[in-house]
Amino acid sequence: MKMKIKNGRLSPYTKNSIISYGIVIIAFVVVSVLNGMGLVSSTLQGQLVPICAYIIMAVSLNLVVGISGELSLGHAGFMSAGAFTAIVVSGMLEASDMPVIARFAIAVVCGAIVAGVLGFLIGIPVLRLRGDYLAIVTLAFGEIIKNIMNIVYAGVDSHGFHLRANPDLGLEESGRMLLNGPMGATAVQRLSTFTAGFVLVLITLFVVQNIMNSKQGRAIMACRDNRIAAESIGLNVMKYKLMAFTVSAALAGMGGALFGLNFSTLLPIKFNFNTSVLILVFVVLGGLGNIWGSIIAATILTVLPEVLRQFADYRMLAYAIVLILVMIFTYSPKIKNFTQNFMENTFRKKDKKPEAEGGAAV
Amino acid sequence: MKTSFVKKFMVIALALAMVFTFAACGGSNDSGSGDDGGEAGAAVLKIGSSGPLTGGASIYGVAVKQGAEIAVAEINAQESDFQIEFKMEDDEADGEKSVNTYNQLKDWGIQIMMGTVTTGACITASALTFEDRVFELTPSASSADVTAGKDNVFQVCFTDPNQGIKAADYIAENFPGQKVGVIYNNSDPYSTGIFNNFKAEFESKGGEIAAAEKYPDDTNADYSAQLTSMKSAGAEIVFLPIYYTPASVIMKQAKDMNYAPVFFGVDGMDGILDMEGFDTALAEGVMLMTPFNPWSTDEAVAAFVEKYQATYNEVPNQFAADGYDAIYALYNAFKAAGLSTDQPNEEICDAMIAQFTGGFSYDGLTGAAMTWNDKGEVNKTPVVCVIEGGIYVDR
Secondary structure, rough: OOOEEEEEEOHHHHHHHHHHHHHHHHHHHHHHHHHHOOOOHHHHHHHHHHHHHHHHHHHHHHHHHHHHOOOOOOOOHHHHHHHHHHHHHHHHOOOOOOOOHHHHHHHHHHHHHHHHHHHHEEEEEHHHOOOHHHHHHHHHHHHHHHEEEEEEEEEEEOOEEEEEOOOOOOOOOOOEEEEEEEHHHOOOOOOOOOOHHHHHHHHHHHHHHHHOHHHHHHHHHHHHHHHHHHOOOOOHHHHHHHHHHHHHHHHHHHHHHHHHHHOOEEEEEHOOOHHHHHHHHHHHHHHOOOHHHHHHHHHHHHHHHHHHHHHHHHHHHHHHHHHHHHHHHHHOHHHHHHHHHHHHHHHHHHHHHHHOHHHHHH | HHHHHHHHHHHHHHHHHHHHHHHHHHHHHHHHHHHOOOOOOHHHHEEHHHHHHHHOHHHHHHHHHHHHHHHHHHHOOOHOOOEEEEEEOOOOOOOHHHHHHHHHHHHHHHEEEEEOOOOOHHHHHHHHHHHOOOHHHHHHHHHHHHOOOOEEEOOOOOOHHHHHHHHHHHHHHHOOOOOOEEEEOOOHHHHHHHHHHHHHHHHHHOOOEEEEEEEOOOOOOOEEEEEHHHHHHOEEEEEEEHHHHHHHHHHHHHHOOOOOOOOOOOOOOOOHHOOOOOHHHHHOEEEOOOOOOOOOOOOHHHHHHHHHHHHOOOOOHHHHHHHHHHHHHHHHHHHHHHOOOOOOOOHHHHHHHHHHHHHEEEEOOOEEEEEEOOOOOEOOEEOOOOEEEOOOEEO
C-alpha cells in the first residue's frame, strides 16, 4: 500500500484503503476477543465464515460493476467454480498427511485459478458486448456453470481421479464420490476458519485496492468513464476490461472456495441467479466503486435476516423495508452532505498533523 | 425543504412501527401454538426443528410444523412430568441457512432436533448436530447422506435409494414385460437419487427402461418434448420420481396429446390432489408409493386427520404425518429411556441412540411397527396407492 500525500493531505484512495483495512482488522480483533470471552452467540459464530466469503464476493464484484462499470449478473457462477474445485482438490488431498492449513491453501489457490481461467475465457466473448447485452450474457454464463455442475460426477479411488458426466464412475469399493451431480458435494471436510476468512478478505482488499490505485486501475476507470476518449488516447479497452473481469472472477473463486469448505454439503443449485443478485445488492447498497461500503453492506445484509428472525413470518418483509430505507437514506443528497461534512470535519483535524510534519513524511 | 425531510422521516418511522406491531402479533401467535400449557417452573423438553416455512418448498415445512404441533399439543395435555416446547425456524430449504437456524436453536437451548425437513439442508445441519452431540430425528430428509457416518441422526421417512429400489421391485413384479419410461429432474438431488437407484435395481431385475428423459429445475412449464419421447418409445408406464407440481403439468400435457400411460409416482407425488387449480380427474389411475394415506380406515389415522382438518382446515399430507410421527417417536423413546429433561444433550443423545438402535419400535401413522437400524434408516413397509375417485385407495 503506497501512502500518497498531496498538499499535506491523504489522497482519497489512501484514505479509502485505510478505512477498508481498518474496518476489517478492527472487526476481526473485536470479534475474536468477544469470542474468546464467550460473548458471541452460536448464530453469529456460524455466520462468520459466510460473512467473510460474501465480503470477498462483494469486493470482487465491485471491481467489475463499480470500477470497470460493467453489470455482471453471473458472479455466483465463478463462486460455484471456485467452491467445487476447492472441494475436489481438498477431497483428493484428504488421504495425504498434509497439514490442514496447507491443504486449505492449495484448495483455495486451485479454486481461484480455475475460476480465473474460466473468467478469462468467458470474458473474451462477453466483454465485446456492452450494457444490457453484457448483463444478459453474464447471467447466461452463470446459469451455464450451474447446469454443468448439475451433471458433473467426480470421484477418487486408488486409480486416481475420475470425472464424468454420468453417475457411473466405476469407483472401487474404497473410492469416494466427491461431486455427485445435482446432489452436489457431500461429506466435505470443513476446513474454513474465521482466521482463514480474515486473511482471504485482506488479500482481496490488497489486490483490489492496489489495482484501483495503479496505472492499470486508472486505465480501467478511464474506459468506464468515457470509452471513446480512452480509445482515442490509445488504451486497449478490451484488455483492461478483461483484466478487471479475470481478477474479479479469480477472487470470486477464492471466496467460493472459502464458502464451499465451510459446509459439509454444497449443492450446485445454491449458486443460482438469486445468489448473483444478492451479491449485486451488496455492491449497489454499499455504493458502486466504494470498497468499504461493500464490506459493510455484505456484513449487515448477511447478519440481518438472522437478527430479524424474531419477527417470524414478517421477517422478509422487514428485510425488504430495511433495504428500501438504506437506499433512501444513503442516496439522499441531504444525508450525503451531512456525512461528507462530518467526515471532512473529523479528517481535517487529523490531517493537520501530517501537514505540520510534511517535510519529514515525504 | 427541511420540514419535508422531517415529514418523510416521520412517515417511514410510522410505517416501521406498524410493521413491528404486526410482526409482534405474528410472533406471539406463532409461539402460542407451540407451547400450550407450558407453565412457568415446570420441566421443559426443548425440541427444535428447521424447515422451509417460506419459498418454493414451504408446503413441506409448514405441513411438518402443523403435524408436529398437533402431536406436541396432545402430549402436553396428557404428560404431567414435563412439557414439550417446540420451536421451528425457517431455513428456506437452503444449506447455508440451515446452519443459521440450527445455531439459533442452539442459542435457544435445543435438547433434541426434529429435522430438518429437506435433504440438502439436513445434511449440512446434521454435521453440526453430530459435532454437538444433539440427537436428531428427521421427519422427511430422505437421502442416504443424511445419516451416513453420523450415529446421532435417524429418519422417519424412507431413504431415496430405498424408494427407488422398492418402486423398481413393485413395477417389475406387477407389470412384467411392460415398457417403462422415466421423467426426472436432473438438478434435484431427491429426484436424481431415486432415479439412479431405480435404474440400477430395475435393470438388475431384467427390466429395460424404454426412455429416460430429464429436465432441469428452471423449466417447469413445458414437458411436451419429454412426453413425446415417452410416447414414441411406447412407454406404458411412466415413472415420475418428482414432486407433484411438475407432475401435474405432465399429466395435463399428456392428456392434451392423447397419451395415457400409467403414471407411477413416489412420495413427492403426495399432495397433488390438494393442489389449487388442478383437475383431480387428470390424476385418476395414478399410482403412487406413499407411507401415508389420509383416507385410510385406520383408527389413529382417522383421528389425526379429523383433528388436523379441524385445526388447519385442510387434508394432511404425508409430511404432516411424518412430523406427527417424529414427535411421538422422540417422546416415546425419551420416556422409554427413562431420561429427564435436565440432563445434558450428550447424555440424552447417547441414551436416545441406544434406545433407537436397541429394538425400539413405534406404531405410527406412516407405518406400523417402525424400527431403526444402526445406520439410522427406518424399516417400514411402503404402501402403494392408486388414485380413484379423487382419493387414495390402498393396493
